[in-house]
Amino acid sequence: xxxxxxxxxxxxxxxxxxxxxxxxxxxxxxxxxxxxxxxxxxxxxxxxxxxxxxxxxxxxxxxxxxxxxxxxxxxxxxxxxxxxxxxxxxxxxxxxxxxxxxxxxxxxxxxxxxxxxxxxxxxxxxxxxxxxxxxxxxxxxxxxxxxxxxxxxxxxxxxxxxxxxxxxxxxxxxxxxxxx
Amino acid sequence: xxxxxxxxxxxxxxxxxxxxxxxxxxxxxxxxxxxxxxxxxxxxxxxxxxxxxxxxxxxxxxxxxxxxxxxxxxxxxxxxxxxxxxxxxxxxxxxxxxxxxxxxxxxxxxxxxxxxxxxxxxxxxxxxxxxxxxxxxxxxxxxxxxxxxxxxxxxxxxxxxxxxxxxxxxxxxxxxxxxxxxxxxxxxxxxxxxxxxxxxxxxxxxxxxxxxxxxxxxxxxxxxxxx
Numbered sequence: 001x002x003x004x005x006x007x008x009x010x011x012x013x014x015x016x017x018x019x020x021x022x023x024x025x026x027x028x029x030x031x032x033x034x035x036x037x038x039x040x041x042x043x044x045x046x047x048x049x050x051x052x053x054x055x056x057x058x059x060x061x062x063x064x065x066x067x068x069x070x071x072x073x074x075x076x077x078x079x080x081x082x083x084x085x086x087x088x089x090x091x092x093x094x095x096x097x098x099x100x101x102x103x104x105x106x107x108x109x110x111x112x113x114x115x116x117x118x119x120x121x122x123x124x125x126x127x128x129x130x131x132x133x134x135x136x137x138x139x140x141x142x143x144x145x146x147x148x149x150x151x152x153x154x155x156x157x158x159x160x161x162x163x164x165x166x167x168x169x170x171x172x173x174x175x176x177x178x179x180x
Numbered sequence: 181x182x183x184x185x186x187x188x189x190x191x192x193x194x195x196x197x198x199x200x201x202x203x204x205x206x207x208x209x210x211x212x213x214x215x216x217x218x219x220x221x222x223x224x225x226x227x228x229x230x231x232x233x234x235x236x237x238x239x240x241x242x243x244x245x246x247x248x249x250x251x252x253x254x255x256x257x258x259x260x261x262x263x264x265x266x267x268x269x270x271x272x273x274x275x276x277x278x279x280x281x282x283x284x285x286x287x288x289x290x291x292x293x294x295x296x297x298x299x300x301x302x303x304x305x306x307x308x309x310x311x312x313x314x315x316x317x318x319x320x321x322x323x324x325x326x327x328x329x330x331x332x333x334x335x336x337x338x339x340x341x342x343x344x345x346x347x348x349x350x351x352x353x354x355x356x357x358x359x360x361x362x363x364x365x366x367x368x369x370x371x372x373x374x375x376x377x378x379x380x381x382x383x384x385x386x387x388x389x390x391x392x393x394x395x396x397x398x399x400x401x402x403x404x405x406x407x
Contacts, residue, residue, distance in 0.1 A: 041248060053228040084227040088235060094283055098347040100319055100359035101251035101326075106285065108239070110247045117235075126254070134252050141250050147328060149375045160328055161255035161361075161377070 025113050029178055032150040035171025036158065041107055042144025042179050044114040047078040049087040058093040058122050065135020072136070072157075072168035073176065079139060088117040095125040102126045102162050103134045105141040118142050129164040133157070136168070144179040145172065236284040246285050251319075251326055256358035258341075258378055262392040264357050265341040267314070268300035269293075270366070270385055270400075273332045274313065279321035282348065287321040290353075291332055293340070297400035299389045302344070308402035316340060317353040318363070328375060329360040337366040339385055341392075364388065 024044065030037040052059045066079040103122050107115035120138045128134050140158050141147075147160030154161075157168045158175070238244040262268060277290040293316045298308045320326050332338060341362040342354045356362030364380070365372050371380045371388050380388055390398045 039248070039250065051228055051231070053232045083224065084231045088231075090228070090232060090235075092232060094286070096282060096286055096348065097345040098282070098288065098317055098353045098355050099286055100355055100357075100362075101253050104249055104251040104286075106246050106249045108244050108246060115247065116244075119235075128252075129255070137252060147250055149328060149377055151377055151379070160250075160252065162252050163255040 026144075026179060030146070030175055032148055032153060034174070035148070035153060035156055035169070036175025036178070037146035037148065038175070038179065039141055039144055039146035041110045041113050041115050043118070043142050046076055046143070046180050047080075048089060048118075048142060049080050049082045050089040050091055050118075050120075051082060051084045051087055053090050053092040054122070055093065058091070058124070061122070061131040062091050062120070062135045064132040065137075066139060068132055069136040069139045069168070073173070076176065076180070077139075077143060089119065091120045091122075093122040093124040096123055097125040099123055099125075102128045103138055105138045107142075128162050130162070130166075133164070133166050134162055137166075140168075140172065143176060145175045240284050246324055249324060249326065250328075251359075253329070253360055254358040256361045258361075258380065258388070258392040259394055261341040261357045261362050262300065262389075262394075264343060265300055265362070266302040266344050267298070267342040267354065268340070268389065268392075269295045269314070269342070270297040270299065270337070270339050270389075271295040272337045273334050275334055277315050279323070281321070281323075285324065287319065287324040289318050289321045289331055291316045291318065293332075293338075295404050296337075297404070298402040299397055299400050300393070301401060305402075309404070312404050314342075314354055316342060317355050319359055326359070329363075330374070332363065337369075339364040339366060339371075339389060 026038060026042070028038055028040065052062070054062075063081075070077055070079060101123055103120065106119045106121070107117070109116035120135070120142070122131070122134075137157055145158045148156055148158050149160050153159050154163050155166055155169070157166050157172045159166060235244075239246060256264070272294050274292040274294045277292050279287075279289045281287055293314050295312055295314060301308050303311060318332060319329060320331050322331070325331055341357040343357050345353055345355055347353050360375070361377075365374070366385055369385050371383045371385070373381055383391070386399075
């Protein structure tokens with residue numbers, strides 16, 4: 001009898017745990033003064049995959065950003081390239097001289113705060129102060145953080161302008177800890 | 181003795197021929213491997229292009245929706261914006277000329293912008309006095325916009341730092357320098373930005389443009405007289 005009860009407790013706690021990961025709605029949180037803001041959606045787990053639909057140059061820039069993001073987060077996150085067919089997330093470059101942005105992150109079909117897929121697009125008609133930081137910043141959006149604009153946040157990874165090399169700071173990490 | 185010599189000679193020759201054959205086959209194998217890698221890479225690229233087209237067509241057909249986007253814009257201050265601009269104007273949005281997407285989901289809006297004052301211009305002198313309206317392009321449209329770069333509103337006044345570019349259809353467009361950094365909202369002739377990254381809120385339009393030009397320009401080069 002004891003074994004049955006124990007088994008039921010273990011099974012129930014396992015299912016509860018799984019549910020909390022798959023239906024993970026979060027209220028809006030954070031602020032400029034806190035140094036992080038929730039963007040309203042986030043990838044369901046700390047691990048994501050992508051395929052590349054771009055040239056070696058842009059692939060290398062993205063990988064450099066992914067490596068920066070991974071190491072500055074203390075390997076909390078995993079961003080790995082897989083072959084086409086194993087994911088619908090992708091990175092690409094597109095040359096648009098009339099667009100003024102240098103990079104863009106798009107998410108599609110959100111359910112329970114979780115996008116079905118994401119895309120990161122680099123505008124190859126523009127130049128950036130640090131493509132590595134731009135790529136790491138866009139990955140930060142995939143994992144749920146919003147842009148910051150106040151001048152006092154201009155050293156943070158999630159600052160919304162291409163102000164050069166920036167690093168993930170304790171406030172950025174506090175934001176990610178809120179989400180995951 | 182002769183037999184021994186012959187045997188050694190045959191042995192050496194066999195070894196030499198064998199080594200030659202081995203090297204030749206290894207080189208061929210290496211060439212094959214390189215060719216295989218290249219073919220594999222080419223096919224991966226083709227697959228990736230095909231997959232992107234497939235995903236884009238889902239968005240174009242409305243089967244899948246872009247739910248949010250965010251972008252990194254260049255970090256340009258007002259002095260750099262003035263320097264880089266072909267045209268700096270003050271005026272009012274008359275109407276939306278058109279909204280459109282480039283490459284499936286890159287959003288744009290073209291505005292009919294009534295010019296009140298030219299502060300910098302690459303137009304001819306007589307054009308500055310006669311061209312009353314310019315078509316100005318902004319990133320975003322009513323379907324998909326950027327939080328940090330809200331669309332201009334009809335009948336509202338702005339100062340714009342603009343640059344001429346040729347888009348992918350070879351059409352000339354006047355775009356804002358660095359997106360939100362090239363567009364300044366005016367409220368009764370005072371700067372009134374919702375995101376005031378350069379701490380310019382409260383400056384008058386004239387003060388702001390004069391500061392942006394670092395004192396080089398202290399009055400409009402042309403004013404459009406509306407009847």
